[in-house]
């Protein structure tokens with residue numbers, strides 16, 4: 001098992017390559033529609049960009065949520081020389097901002113640029129130690145002035161880092177935005193397998209590619225209201241802590257390749273947690289447990305609170321370097337997450353009672 005090799009599914013690869021900064025998730029949404037057609041009974045869109053896929057006709061509903069938005073930037077100002085300034089979409093580490101290739105997603109397709117900042121030789125000793133503020137970094141698209149820039153780029157155009165997906169050693173892979181293309185993939189891949197499986201879940205399964213998670217779980221809110229589930233599972237990335245300088249006394253001991261993370265705490269229905277652990281144990285699915293003492297920063301936060309309250313669980317895919325252009329995940333964790341979702345869905349019965 002430890003040395004088993006996992007191929008990356010084309011659906012996941014395409015999601016990782018798609019550009020879906022918060023508020024402009026359509027490219028990822030189209031992939032969900034493409035890969036789920038023939039598996040889901042119906043796929044709907046709503047007015048906040050969510051993609052909602054339905055499977056089966058059970059009376060009770062299991063909602064699976066993985067957000068398809070990724071962090072990025074929004075063009076906010078173009079100066080006289082044609083340099084482009086931006087605001088952040090979601091939480092960035094400003095250390096990462098400069099020296100990057102970026103794509104500005106315009107109405108007429110991507111415009112390529114780089115993020116610039118004064119070179120190290122042109123800084124004094126104090127400046128070399130400073131982290132730039134966002135407005136101190138700009139995008140250079142190679143134009144000679146404002147007029148030329150404005151023909152190509154408009155205020156409010158979204159921006160993403162221009163990166164490529166690369167396998168590292170073994171099952172490890174680097175990409176921009178495993179957060180949360182990985183979780184989004186899992187909720188739909190689990191549905192594809194359920195659609196093909198002989199035994200059918202007792203619940204109707206509704207998989208949602210949610211939008212706007214990175215600015216406050218905004219897509220999951222109307223989606224959960226509309227779907228009105230009995231049980232909800234959010235699937236997101238979770239911090240692996242197995243690298244230098246990460247104090248496990250503060251951040252826990254989550255390992256990349258150590259299995260799917262099952263969260264536990266007030267944001268999680270205790271019976272859903274027990275069921276998830278039971279499914280993992282029964283099916284020999286490697287898992288790790290993460291303590292979450294507060295509302296999590298994931299779709300689970302809002303799903304639990306919708307309408308009369310939803311029995312909610314949270315699965316995590318261990319991830320290093322979250323919210324950077326070089327996130328690292330392990331494909332075995334993603335596969336284990338899919339398996340756990342599938343076995344959890346099959347474990348549900350109409351008589352289940354998740355009140356406590």
Ligand SMILES: [Zn+2]
Pocket residue numbers: 179180214323
């Ligand atoms: Zn995130």
